[in-house]
Amino acid sequence: MVKTGIQCAGASDPGLMRQNNEDAFYMDADRGVFLVVDGIGGQAAGERAAEIAVERIRARLERQTGTAEERVREAVTVANNEILHTARLHPEWEGMACVLTLVVLENGSAVVGHVGDSRLYQIRQGAIRKLTHDHSPVGEREDQGELTEAEAMRHPRRNEVFRDVGSEAHTPHDANFIEVLRVAFEPDSALLLCSDGLSDQVRSADIRHAVERHRGEPEAAVRELIDAANLAGGKDNVTVVVVEGEEFAASSARRQKRAGALWSSRAALFLYGALAASAAAWFSQGLWHAGTGQRASATVPPVLTVGPDARFPTIAGALAAARSGDTIEVEGGEYREPVRLKSGVAVRSRVPREAILRAPIGGGPAVLAEDVRNAQIIGFRIVGDAQMPLAAGIVLVNSEVAIEDTEVAGAAIGIEIRGAASPLLRANAIHDCAAEGILISGTSAPWLSHNSLLRNGRAGVAAHDGARPALVGNVFEKNGIELPAGANLDAVREMNFFLDVKPVRGTNRK
Numbered sequence: 214m215v216k217t218g219i220q221c222a223g224a225s226d227p228g229l230m231r232q233n234n235e236d237a238f239y240m241d242a243d244r245g246v247f248l249v250v251d252g253i254g255g256q257a258a259g260e261r262a263a264e265i266a267v268e269r270i271r272a273r274l275e276r277q278t279g280t281a282e283e284r285v286r287e288a289v290t291v292a293n294n295e296i297l298h299t300a301r302l303h304p305e306w307e308g309m310a311c312v313l314t315l316v317v318l319e320n321g322s323a324v325v326g327h328v329g330d331s332r333l334y335q336i337r338q339g340a341i342r343k344l345t346h347d348h349s350p351v352g353e354r355e356d357q358g359e360l361t362e363a364e365a366m367r368h369p370r371r372n373e374v375f376r377d378v379g380s381e382a383h384t385p386h387d388a389n390f391i392e393v394l395r396v397a398f399e400p401d402s403a404l405l406l407c408s409d410g411l412s413d414q415v416r417s418a419d420i421r422h423a424v425e426r427h428r429g430e431p432e433a434a435v436r437e438l439i440d441a442a443n444l445a446g447g448k449d450n451v452t453v454v455v456v457e458g459e460e461f462a463a464s465s466a467r468r469q470k471r472a473g474a475l476w477s478s479r480a481a482l483f484l485y486g487a488l489a490a491s492a493a494a495w496f497s498q499g500l501w502h503a504g505t506g507q508r509a510s511a512t513v514p515p516v517l518t519v520g521p522d523a524r525f526p527t528i529a530g531a532l533a534a535a536r537s538g539d540t541i542e543v544e545g546g547e548y549r550e551p552v553r554l555k556s557g558v559a560v561r562s563r564v565p566r567e568a569i570l571r572a573p574i575g576g577g578p579a580v581l582a583e584d585v586r587n588a589q590i591i592g593f594r595i596v597g598d599a600q601m602p603l604a605a606g607i608v609l610v611n612s613e614v615a616i617e618d619t620e621v622a623g624a625a626i627g628i629e630i631r632g633a634a635s636p637l638l639r640a641n642a643i644h645d646c647a648a649e650g651i652l653i654s655g656t657s658a659p660w661l662s663h664n665s666l667l668r669n670g671r672a673g674v675a676a677h678d679g680a681r682p683a684l685v686g687n688v689f690e691k692n693g694i695e696l697p698a699g700a701n702l703d704a705v706r707e708m709n710f711f712l713d714v715k716p717v718r719g720t721n722r723k
Contacts, residue, residue, distance in 0.1 A: 218459025222431035226439045228410060229447030235259030236408050236452040239267045245318030246274050249331050249452050251408040253377060254309030262309040262379055266292040281319045282393055285326035286385035296379030308688055308710040310379035314345060314406050323398040326391050329374045330409050337402035341421035344396055348376035366413055369615055369637040370660050373685055400460035410451030414442040424455060429462035431455040520544030528552050543568040554582040554614060562592035565618055569594045571601050578605040582612035589615045597623040605629050609636050616641060626652050635659050644668055653680040661687055684709050
């Protein structure tokens with residue numbers, strides 16, 4: 214697609230760990246409009262929010278009345294209020310929203326409308342610069358220099374946002390809603406819009422290299438970046454749009470030619486020294502096989518597969534063999550064994566919800582972590598019933614564990630958290646448990662984000678004995694919440710969704 218020499222390309226991919234794609238993008242090179250949207254709400258809700266955003270923003274921007282800044286503000290606001298209205302008409306979509314980044318090119322500049330943690334980068338003269346600010350606690354700390362890019366990418370609370378499109382009504386000029394800016398779009402620069410599925414997995418320096426390596430071929434750059442995000446884990450949907458200025462390819466080629474000439478003039482001076490230093494490093498690091506004259510390949514942490522025909526027939530066997538940094542993939546089927554998590558090891562269902570954990574023989578929880586750090590359990594179904602009663606689905610004791618995209622149903626307690634550690638529970642479904650969906654005790658401060666808590670007998674979430682959970686975007690229906698006296702209940706109501714308006718209760722129960 215070309216407009217006065219501008220080249221652009223975009224693509225979206227569900228990633229490796231999600232079956233549905235809540236991302237969307239839109240490009241209109243003739244009008245200079247480019248948009249990336251990341252839906253929130255899970256399954257159909259997030260996808261529908263993204264669809265509405267694209268439809269409403271496109272329709273408003275096709276009417277070129279008012280300044281570009283006014284059009285951007287109005288387009289995002291129309292999308293916001295339409296998403297909110299649609300959610301109110303469809304209770305099953307309650308809580309749906311999205312984050313987005315919008316660019317309108319005009320007279321050598323780019324007018325940007327941005328809400329959330331999708332991103333806009335500018336690539337020019339061998340450098341990359343992030344133009345938008347992340348509207349999230351972790352992103353804000355990264356923007357302020359309190360966290361490095363690598364630290365922010367690894368942060369367990371990376372995906373939380375404090376601005377979105379669709380969760381509450383807005384007008385175009387509301388404070389703390391749309392970040393609007395106008396920046397120069399030089400002919401020798403490129404713009405890259407992306408969802409956090411890219412920026413959480415691929416460093417900005419690698420993003421720049423991919424775009425510059427495929428200068429003049431934005432489709433190839435987009436494909437390489439999506440492949441890189443999936444190679445790094447593919448934990449989320451990933452969407453990338455690249456927009457090249459008309460001189461971007463030529464300027465990159467000239468820069469490469471100058472760099473090549475500089476290298477040629479100095480190569481002889483450095484070649485022997487570099488080879489000697491490299492050889493010394495290989496010997497000192499044990500990367501050279503003695504007596505063979507061949508360099509050893511780098512060790513890649515393995516993926517240990519569990520299943521009837523796999524190397525490991527049991528999860529416990531794979532965990533016994535696993536080392537920190539390894540991933541255990543569990544094939545579909547039922548497993549009736551205790552799963553004791555191990556520090557630094559991720560355990561995930563190869564296909565979300567197809568690996569089912571039942572009550573282990575001998576009793577106890579289906580999953581247990583004691584004094585564990587930096588572990589993950591992802592994508593399982595944990596099920597108890599009258600024939601196989603389950604005292605607890607998951608029990609964490611003084612453990613920093615991320616529990617994601619996991620369903621717990623029919624247990625006495627869905628997930629129990631004890632002690633001082635602060636785990637992350639994100640995008641889980643916990644329902645039909647006899648007592649609490651999530652029971653927290655001790656001084657733990659877990660982060661509970663976008664979980665669904667339905668029909669749990671005593672409470673969806675109960676916190677006692679000094680526990681201080683942070684709750685954002687969780688959906689409660691047919692169960693309440695018990696927090697210690699003095700908790701900010703108004704903030705809890707504002708940041709979460711209570712579909713049956715059951716009151717939040719503060720307690721001092723021991």
